[in-house]
Ligand SMILES: *[C@@H]1O[C@H](CO)[C@@H](O)[C@H](O)[C@H]1NC(C)=O
């Protein structure tokens with residue numbers, strides 16, 4: 001208490017006497033003292049993050065944001081493995097820097113460790129529904145995708161902790177339910193998360209078996225300068241992927257409607273919350289699936305599907321970026337087959353590091369996953385995480401290729417039977 005009192009007297013003093021402005025060093029020292037003080041909730045080390053397959057760290061919210069600003073990705077597993085257990089298992093050291101950090105150890109709950117082994121499935125080695133799938137492509141409505149993405153990127157931000165992020169989730173949920181409302185058997189679920197308001201959304205088209213084929217994208221956006229107060233249109237990251245899978249769903253429903261398509265495996269479309277907070281929505285979704293012993297035979301993430309200027313500027317033809325680190329080799333091979341048969345563009349293999357998008361949450365829980373991005377990683381959109389991630393920079397012909405890919409992937413894999 002005495003420390004607080006001294007701080008507040010000092011604060012009043014500094015504010016009241018402009019003389020202090022003549023001594024900028026003193027003022028900035030004071031500011032950094034305030035900003036790094038344990039009394040700032042953002043500076044309490046109460047988050048367990050995973051920075052690599054065997055690299056865990058106890059950090060504060062402010063440190064998480066700084067890692068994101070340095071393009072260092074991680075999974076925030078605080079809700080999955082509480083601090084006390086992470087310490088017990090030797091994953092992290094007990095915090096020692098302040099009494100406040102240590103207080104957070106009280107009240108920790110018990111949760112099981114995350115799984116690691118990934119089963120290998122026998123994915124199709126040739127396509128079986130070329131006429132049916134290509135017949136659906138005429139229903140792809142790129143003007144509609146443009147309209148929907150215009151709306152989705154017009155929210156002030158879709159930051160998962162801001163009220164705008166809840167508004168955008170509600171808009172998305174209404175869009176989805178209006179598409180599927182005529183289908184009695186199709187379920188749309190809001191997945192609420194512990195600690196923030198923006199929920200994840202799952203559409204489930206039941207198959208003959210419960211094994212799941214999953215298509216995913218993240219609905220949240222973030223301005224990494226000041227996420228709580230700055231605009232984040234997130235047109236490419238990941239408005240583009242969110243609208244890519246929304247349009248793919250809309251088109252596939254045409255085939256559900258006329259009875260020509262009924263999945264064998266259960267087909268799910270998932271829009272995750274809080275990817276920008278360290279895959280928090282998707283790690284919750286897939287940890288729940290793992291806890292419920294659900295089987296996911298393949299998860300495909302699409303995060304950033306619309307930017308080609310980076311490639312064009314370097315004289316490289318637009319192409320897909322097929323992520324080949326921390327993804328499933330077998331599922332990637334299946335994707336290559338789909339691209340070869342269904343797309344007019346090709347792919348380049350590329351890497352994005354550990355936990356670079358939500359497919360990592362599936363993999364973390366023992367589910368094979370892939371990630372297809374707009375181009376080789378070095379040519380991807382450099383305007384993301386800022387006010388400049390806008391729709392005018394995007395190439396809708398390219399988004400259409402991602403939609404064609406998604407429809408083909410969903411159709412072929414949800415009808416694949418002999419996977420074991
Ligand atoms: C999942 O499987 C494990 C091991 O077979 C079993 O102990 C557990 O009860 C199952 N959980 C559910 C929700 O079915």
Ligand SMILES: [Zn+2]
Pocket residue numbers: 218237238275303304357
């Ligand atoms: Zn993203």
